Amino acid sequence: MNPKKSLHSFPSRRTFIKTSALAAAAFSLPRFSIGQAGGSANGRINVACIGIGNRGFFAVSELMKDPRVNLVAFCDVDQVLVDETYKRGAELKKTAGLGGADLTTVPLFRDYREMIARLGDKIDAVTVSTPDHHHYPAAMTAINSGKHVYVEKPLTHSVGEARALRDAAKRKGIISQMGNQGRATEGIRLIKEWTDAGVLGDVRDVHAWSPEFPERYFTRPASLPLSRETPPATLDWDLWCGPAEKRPYHPSIAPVKWRGWWNFGNGMLGDWACHTLDAPFWALALGAPGSVEAKVSGVSDEISPATAEVTYRFPARGKRPPVVLTWFEGAGMKPPTPKRWEDDPKKPGLPERGMFMLGGKNTLFAPIGRPDSPRLLGAAVMEEFKKNRPTATIPRVVGGPMKEWIDAIAKTGPMPGSNFEYSVPLSEMVLLGVVAVRTGRRIEWDAKAGKITNDPSLNKYIKVTARDGWKV
Template identity: 45%
Template sequence: MKKNTLFTRRHFLQTSALAALATALPLGRLRAAPAAPGFRNLVSGRKVRLAFVGIGGRGNSNIDGLAPLADVVALCDVDFARARQNFARFPLAPRYRDYRQMLEEMHDRIDAVAISTTDHMHFPIALAAIERGKHVYVEKPLSHTIGEARILKAAAAKHGVVTQMGNQGAAREGCRVTKEWIDAGVIGTVREVHCWTNRPIWPQGMPAPRPDAASPLPPTLEWDLWQGVAPARAYAPGIAPFNWRGFLDYGCGALGDMGCHLFNAPVFALGLSGDVTVSAKHSGIADGIWPKWSVITYQFPARGSRPPVKLVWYDGGKKPGKPDSFEADTQLAGNGTIYLGDKGALYDTNTYGGVPRVFPVELAKKFASARPPKTIPRIVKGSIYMDWINAITSAGPAPCSNFVDYSVDLTETTLLGNLALLSDRPVRWDTASATAVGQPELNQYINKTYRSF
């Protein structure tokens, strides 16, 4: 088929008009919003015809969650060996290695596309689907760069498609409970939040692997398609199928993997988006590899009546100190979030935002007999998958983590931490212009260039 020229630098500059439009779209609130009147191509009277791109690894879980709710009509993966299990589950679904060929040949037979590929390919696949009027579900982080996220936001609004990012916690009870408790003043005014993860669980902070004659390219892997829009390099073992997250060209590192999960509840509960200053400490970035560990600090200014908030991220074995209000035997879990208020603290040990615990003990006892009412609409069965499918079949409101109202802003906040990792000084982010003030050298990481493949 004809080589794809969609993602040249020229096309990106043309499409950046969509990114400019995205800055004017309202920030979202992670709520059950009325279905947008601009939604088009909704499905009624039958199941959604769903195609999957990326069906090994995380794709397996997304197929498990979505396949019972839809008709699986096409499967795409650059490595047929890793796709074998799901090919066997859906023997009648056509098989593709190249998403472009799938979208071209199956255009009239696909309603929606679920994307579970490497981070760097989320954007080109999602944009190609959206521009064909397909509803899209995209794994987190939504995109590889902030510029890509903004383009997807504008494209989703322009084409009226139903979108969802795969951060499961956005659909669950925990983030809503957290917001209700903070809004009710259970721990007083919150001015500081700490989030940490046990990632990376793949190599980071090491020299990039080199080609090895003893480990040739697997015969089932289409390496050029796997690299996609990234700069071309010779195949080397230790990149695909899992360790790619540690490479700047392909993944967003530990923060990109878990930030859209762990930041979800704080961002929702405290309205953390917009202008911010971000600084980072880390073990060092070299050879195109994300660092072994990092500690990233976001300083959000006052937002209307809300006070400034410091949000701190930890990975690679780093964790915050234990607050004085915690009991002596309380241990910090492998992943967690602590909200510090002027009356007490909330401690959540769930990656996706579970029901937090109140500290100190005296405050928890008082709180147990007078819990705030539930004021935020809940998602059916707490399912991010059902939430998306219900919106496509016009049986539900706009999805909770759709691009226009919420997930692009969450992704942008998350990826600002990576921008700070790539800078030698604090990044002062101007939301209106989508720039790091006084640091034009960072523009290459906000709006990157693309290889035609």
């Protein structure tokens, strides 16, 4: 394999399968050791990365810095993004003083099914950093082969897929992690501890909000359908579509603007709610909603709406009261300003993202869409609270979610906090909201049966059918 091949001479799938087979045969060569000079694969965790461009570089970079890890294979369908990762990897090696070979020496595959089948037990663990529609088949293929998996949020493209991953991981004894940075932070632990200590009182309402996608991640088309464009020679469009129904290529979709297209992404709710709603989901033990309804600016089975207001209703849980959680998304979509906001000098107005947990005693605010730097509203209230904070009761994570996952695989740490037993119910809550936004409908949910009960026709969004050749 020649990693310096011109971008305009993108290899065919057959060529990549052939070169990947040669790479697999040469697997034991130490030149594939990344992260330390002259490293050997012996005793290290062999990790393959599916999707290495854009967000995928987070996984690559974190693994490069971990001396316990041996990067053994990459998979990506876009040579432009691959080359960007090669460049960023070289810069990281220089700035961080990392030894070992260049990323260009790691075997590169186009099809993760081929990668896992050919390398087999030479892979211990797999990261998945693809568009949402590939999360399930990539992760399930890895799990079925006995690989530990790290899958970026949202965990899957549908509720049925998420449940299937959880069940398979449990059967196989897989160490799993959904990539959700906030779950490993100090902030989310503070929110949970303050809630458990009764600082907020009974919480009956949660408000969360997020703006429209930035132009980089989604361009709202002026009209539909899009024109038919020719894919660049550097992109394998058929593999990019993968399990989703194949449609004509357009640069308004790939490689990075897919999030607002229902066939491939989950809209703003799917993109951000796993961050923003993680803290109340955990702290309040929300579990499954009984119903979800959405008011949207326009219903489309192709693209997410410009604005939406989504209302989740959760039943009482033991001694905890029912909760109404409202999500606002899009330009100008924000909740009412809560009591005590005006006397807080830090914020003259609501920021573009945030979350409120409105309790009978106090209101908690978490800024920027993740559970970082939480505080109680009211400057005087927060100052008084600082004098007598609740004692820390939850173990802290040293490092981020990737290190937490590797620690568990290496048996030097506990099961990751966002393992599938936790992250599947969180993802399910989010994805049910996605169904409501996509259809503009109210849905009633039977969590035990895994079905929408008030309109069974909507269950097609719960259990989706993959394109021929992609069923796992």
